[in-house]
Amino acid sequence: MSMRLSRKKILALCMSGALVLASIPGMYVKSVAAKKNNSPVIRLNTTSIKLVKGKKKTLKVTVKNVKKLKKVTFTSKNKKVASVTAKGVIKAVKAGSTKIEVKVSYIPKSSNKVTKKTVRCTVKVTNPEDTTDVAPDLTVQATAAPVPTVYGDAGKVSGYNSEQSNYLLNINASDKVHDISDILYGIFIEDINFAADGGLYAEMVQNRSFEFTNLASDNEKHAWSDVGTVTAKVVKDDKTGCLNANNPNYIVIENKSDSDAGIANEGFLDGMSIKENTGYDFSVYAKGMDGYTGPLNVKLMNGSDVVGSGTIENVTTEWKKYELKLTSSVTSNKNVKLQVTIPKGKIAVDMVSLFPQDTYKGRKNGLRKDLAEKLEELHPGFLRFPGGCVVEGATIETRYNWKDSIGADSSGQPFEFNGTYGDVAARKQGQNIWTDERATNDKYPSFMTYGLGFYEYFQLAEDIDAVGVPVINCGKCCMGQSDGNGPSLDSAEFKQYIQDALDLVEFCRGDKTTKWGKIRIAMGHEKPFKLKYIGIGNEQWGDDFFKHYEAFVDAFNDAKKTNPALYGDIELMFTAGVDDGDSGKDVYMEAYNEAATWLKAHPDKTINDFAGAIDHHYYNEPSWFLTHTDYYDEKNYSRTTDNMTTSTYGGGMNVFLGEYAAQSNTWKAALSEAAYMTGLERNGDIVKMAAYAPLFGNLTALHWSPDLIWFNNNTVTSSVNYYVQKIFAKNAGTTLLKSDMSGATVASKPFAGKVGVGTWNTAAKFDNAKVVSNDNGKILGKDTFTKAENFSKYWEKATDGNWSVKNGKLVQSSDVTNTVAYGNQGSVAYFGNNTWKNYTYTVEATKTSGQEGFMIPFAVGDKNENYFWNIGGWNNTVSCLQKVSGGSKSGQIAGTIMSCQISEGEKYKIKIVVKDRNVKCYLDDMLYVDYTIPETEGSESYQVVSTDKTGDVIIKLVNVTGADKTFAIDVTGLGEISDEADVDVVAGQSETDDNILGKEEAVTLKSDKVTGIKDKFNYTVPKYSVTVLRIKHK
Structure with missing residues (x-):
């Protein structure tokens, strides 16, 4: 319960049932009927009063259970601080503290003798707050960036010298730590951004069967x-x-x-x-x-x-x-x-x-060659399809139905047309979840012809030498974009969902004697398709989903007993919801708690009987990826089920990182993904598969960005992120080698910067913004908004919003935020100096209309680098800190999340105290946030070392700085080393590099060879680069 509610409750209790028995005229003295046999009670309405100099307040006395009240006197112990009248009216005289003594004479019920009692109240007097505005120092203090030490030429080998290097990298090629998944790096195709119809699927005619609906124009x-x-x-x-x-x-x-x-x-x-x-x-x-x-x-x-x-x-x-x-x-x-x-x-x-x-591979009903070749060049180990949210559907009726994608009748049975099965003319059109259901005249509606169906997806996986990883509906529609409804567990309809999943295995593996195997063969593929994993649901969570999922588990475990040849090695994949284990911790960890509960109820089973992997999805800012490269390290992600509910990010289950991206197609984002991928490969014993998402983007009609590959009707361009995926997959290791690096850790910086006010789809007014130094008490900046011109002088309107100064308040009157243009900041204005540190920021805020509460920036460098306290975010339900770094906004920062609801028309006092790396945030004096930035904020460079069937020592090096960096590399345990090594490099000139559709790509993968390799050598990598060295045994 908030402190505000507590005060109201206390006040209500104090006022209930009052009855005046006796009083002295002109004085506030209240006697209250008391229960029989109660002793006399003399009570003040408060024992502590705060007053501003010149102000008055009446001290009230309540008397209970007396026969007669004789006299009440008030005395101030220091009249120079505060005086008091015979009627209890206190007047504040000057700053200081004193006590007011109240002496009460009365005759108790138990005797006729006059009795006296003294009660006391402390009075603290403060001077009136200075209403003079204080202009912040807006002088920009330029600080010279330290000049990095560069020891060698980029891309060159030199003699080993630890003193002439930035980092030491020691590798023991004979210490094989563990195996790495042989399908770790893969791709995920979802029909979003017209990735299928209008994209990869080579059909050139839109609405070829005239089945579009009134959602579309015409x-x-x-x-x-x-x-x-x-x-x-x-x-x-x-x-x-x-x-x-x-x-x-x-x-x-x-x-x-x-x-x-x-x-x-x-x-x-x-x-x-x-x-x-x-x-x-x-x-x-x-x-x-x-x-x-x-x-x-x-x-x-x-x-x-x-x-x-x-x-x-x-x-x-x-x-x-x-x-x-x-x-x-x-x-x-x-x-x-x-x-x-x-x-x-x-x-x-x-x-x-x-x-x-x-078409690609010259196939009929085939794929656009240039797009499919981009997929092949990624060397993917797996292909996840067809989603994603399309699997779920906006309604259960519009879910992706794998049987419809190969041609099925209304009862879900194989549909024969013109004497065969699988003809695209016999596939029922579907409605894509990414179409706008509110539209009735959409110029770019999104439907699914199913021309690119499950058969074609499996065929594509085979063509690019990948394993197909299908995802099917769990019996519920989308929980993120819809209500998650679906048929009840005991219904025949739900049982059909389970049968559909079992039939999918038969379609992939069955022979001509099976119903669905016969269909695959009739469509032209006699040999079975590769199949191991099946995803059950996408981004679902909660008890109802768990029950749905476990019904599939039971059915597949039964099928493995009755037909082990067909189902024995199939593994189902569970889902951890929509976010990572930081900002989405509650939902995320529920999945692990459910798995632990299932194991406890099935002591004869293993975790693989429950799930072969758990599907993780997260889209975060680059800084998150740079500081979470240890996400799946054993210290954070347990390798045993014993600690699966107590480890930081769960554990015990293999991981399928089905979707991730660093929220941008800039080289900064791609480098952060590369850094994170060193952690994925290092933990390739538990992380079985990982895929960037989404795969395709089309600028003409875009549902989501960033994307890995961009295309239009005649051109395709690989994003900078694409080349990170490519260099890692091309050089995927199968066994992790022992390696240690020193010298790359970066110390965190303290909170520093401007402050501000803001909202998200909410109108509000603000008052009395003040920033005070915690070091010396000096006011660094203050605005009471009594002068309208101060806003234009001292405030920076950083984004949108209708800002004005009216009636002594700063008013933001728009309750609509342009979330496309300003989705990382909201409607904000900044105040102060970006060198401010160790300060207390206070401001008053009142919501006037809208969906949420307030966004209060602090430690602001600019609109692309800042923190903010989100008060009443997520539709007015949550308080948390968020960070904007490199123009990308984080989710809810772990350890700062509390429930919160902001009421319209109520004034809130906001206080943010920053000291070094710690920040404390108060709402009406209640502490909501106490957060400390970790001591380190990632590294300058990252590494992982592995080997594969060639026996090469594969060294992956990621330099995220703007300077060339030299590694002093010491390799032991390999034996005699070849003088020559293969080198692959993806490098940029700046963090803002971006490959633009239709233009020459700024960032690509380049291959070369270097000589001079020995068991000890120095190697210099370029700035902003990903480098792979392959050291060979002679």
Whole structure:
């Protein structure tokens, strides 16, 4: 309970049931009816009073259980400090302290004798607060950055000299610490940012089967336009005349003119792209109507020019698939359309398709070659698919259904069409969770054709030599974007979810005698697909999810007993929710507590019977990754189930880091990811898989950023983060070698900087901002907002917000924050000097409207480097500290999180006390935060050393500083060493480097060789770089 509520409760108790029995006129003396046999009680309303000089306050006396009150006298022990009248009115005279004695004469009920009692009250008098504003010193004190010591030339080997090096790195090649997962580095494909339809899936025609809904502009005709004088209408949900039950819509084209007329498709997003002398496979299902048997004309148009054409002759009156090849005579990325027209007549068409013939691996219904090759070049060990949130769906009805992705009927059974299974024309369209359900005219709606379905995903995994890691729905929709609803555990509907999971294993592994194995074979893949892990749910949590998950566990454990050949080595993956073990600790640790509870209830089982891995997801600022490279070290993540609920970040279960990123596509973020990956590889015994997310980004219509690979209709660019993933995966080790590095640790800096006020989707007013030095009591800056011009003089409006000074208050009147532009800061204004340290900052704040509370910055360097106290964040539920570093905002800082709700119209007194590396935050004198920055804040450089089947000693070095750094490297236990070593380097010129779509990449991976390698040598790595040295045995 807050102190505010406690005071109200106490006051209510004191005032209840009062009854005046006797009093002396003109004096506040209250007698209260007391219970029988109570002794006389003389009580003051307070024993301590604080007064400002010149102010008055009445001291009140309550008398209980007396026969008669005779006299009350008030006396001040120091009248120079405070005087008191005969009626108890205290007047503050000057600063100081005194006591007021109150003597009460009364006759008790037990006798007729006058009795006297004295009670006392302490009075403290202070001088009135100086209302004079104090302008902060705005002088910028430039401090010269220390000049780094550079000992060698970047990329060069020199003789061993520990004194001419920045760091010492000792490696024992004969000390093999543990095995590292052989599929540690992989990729995760989710259909977000049009990664599938409109991206990796090479289909060029959008809305090819006319199944889009009213969420899209032009509804079922989205992306289509009329050509010539024509009537072209979509027939919806035609159960009898449609192509098949899963594809109930089609379009009827009627041309009554004497010229060709029909429809044209504009493609996805930024349109179709074609290349000169390149072939394209066109296909369509069509049937003539009202006796039409004439031709179907197909054209590639570039503006008004025909750049490719073909004709289908003699269309029949029954649905039939027609195919032809189109060849483009030009290269164009703009104003390209596909036209389908007829002369006079009437025709129905469906499944209008156009694929480049040059797909990845030349596969039909294939993938865009340039994008798929980018995936292959990452050397991934695994491919997680298809999500992500798309697995869950905004509703349970719109979840991703793996059976729909290969063609299933309404009861979930294999759907036969045209004598076969798996035809894309027989796959029911899905609605993507990333489409805007509030829209009714969306220019870029997101639906799922399922053309890139589970079969194609497994095929892609095989093609890039990766293991497919599917994720399926657990029987609940999305908990982050929706309500998490789903069928009840005892329902037949939920049991089907479990059966679907079991059937997936059969689809991947079954032979021709099995129902679902037969479908895979019919689709063209006789050999089984590789399968070991299946994710059950995505970013789910809580008791209801745990029950759902454990129903899958029970079913698979039973299946392993009855059919060990098919299910025996399948491992399910649990989920730890939506965040890391710091800012999401409560939800995160619930998962480990549940696993421990399950193990206790099943003493005959192991943790692998519960989960082969637990799925971790987190997106944090670069500084988090730099300071958490030890996240999975055994000291933080237990290797045994005994400590799985007490270790800092859990333990006992293998980890699948299914999604992570450092919130930016800058080189600073990528370097922090590289540093973190040294920790992943070092802990590759427990971390089995890790994938950056999301994989693809498209600027035309973006759901999420940053992304690993950026593309448009004709170009693909690798982000700087991509090359970090590539260099690690290319040089993945399989065994960790013992290594120790010294000299790289960085000491933390104390809190220092400006202060401020701010909000997030909330309007508020502020008053009496003051910063006082804790060292000498000097006021460093103060603003009472009595002068409107002070705001423009001394405050920096750093982001948005409607700021003004009115009626002696600083008012921020907008309750809407531009969270796209200012998502890291909110609506804020800063005050003071960025050299301030060891200070106490006080300010009064009143919420006037909106969703949350206040964001109070402190230790502000600028809007990209600061801390802030979030009071009433997360929809007015949480108080916590957050940090903005390098323009990226952290989540809730561990150890600072408390429940908090800010009331509208109530004035709050905020106090923030910073001293060195510690900060304390008070709300109405109640301590909410007591946080100390750790002594170290990461390192200048990071390393991990491993080996693989080649026997090479693989040294990974990450330098996050702006200076070249020299490592003095001592290798023992390898025997005779080759003079030559392979070197891979990814380096940038600054932390802000970014590879821009369509431009020459600023950061890439470069390979070379160096000579002069011995068992001891110095090697200098470039500034801002990731370097891999492969030392070879002779």
